[in-house]
Amino acid sequence: MEHQKWPDEILIVRHGQSAGNVARDEAVAAGHPVIQIASRDMDVPLSELGERQAAALGRWFAALPPERRPTVVLTSPYVRTRDTARIVLETAGMLHDDLPIIEDERLREKEFGVLDRLTVEGVKERFPDQMAFRLALGKFYHRPPGGESWCDVILRLRSVTNTIAREYRHERVLIVAHQVVVLCFRYILEGLTEEQILTIDIAQDVANCSVTSYEYEANVGKQGKLVLSQYNFTAPLEDAGEEVTRKSDVPVAPK
Secondary structure (H helix, E strand, O other): OOOOOOOOEEEEEEOOOEHHHHHHHHHHHHOOOEOOOOOOHHHOOEOHHHHHHHHHHHHHHHOOOHHHOOOEEEEOOOHHHHHHHHHHHHHHOOOOOOOOEEEOHHHOOOOEHHHOOEOHHHHHHHOHHHHHHHHHHOOOOOOOOOEOOHHHHHHHHHHHHHHHHHHOOOOEEEEEEOHHHHHHHHHHHHOOOHHHHHHHHHHOOOOOOOEEEEEEEOOOOOOOEEEEEEEEEOHHHHHOOOOOOOOOOOOOOOO
């Protein structure tokens, strides 16, 4: 009788460094309250370094045995995640009709609402009430006007998890998304508490083009379980001599 309800492996990758990361650094260094970018957050492209990071990860995938390479690719619809997925697959020689890149809006970045594009100083200056709410509630529960809390992101990702369990049993699923999405998947797949996931978040930011992976183990529990095998794995970038970056994306109000 078939009991496995999960893929054989899930690999979750944060996109490469974006032009928004660069604009953020410039705004913070200059003490500006607002990050100056010409496009919507969902349209912000990769930086040149981000493209190289994605290519380095693609070479790592190319070196894997065929049976360990992804068989399903899911991505956030944002330009920086789509381009990361495309470059990874192109470089690995895996971009073809039999392995389409499937966009899923549930994998999108956490929405920041009225705090979008504001530095921390900008939030303090323009929305001191929201800064007070954030400090009182914490990032897990604080929902800025028009935006999302971590709990909101987790709710939509539970739906993604159900889809993966229903449609991709025995597959090797590659997900390309965002920093908060990586952390919220950990919360769901490992059954963590608020305190546990925030401790992981505080310890180290999720690096651009890092890999977080889960492997199915049949002998865990009644129906097997996905078990964390790697978190924030950056060896593909380090081995290629590319810089490892960990900065937040454009909406830098507390994530």
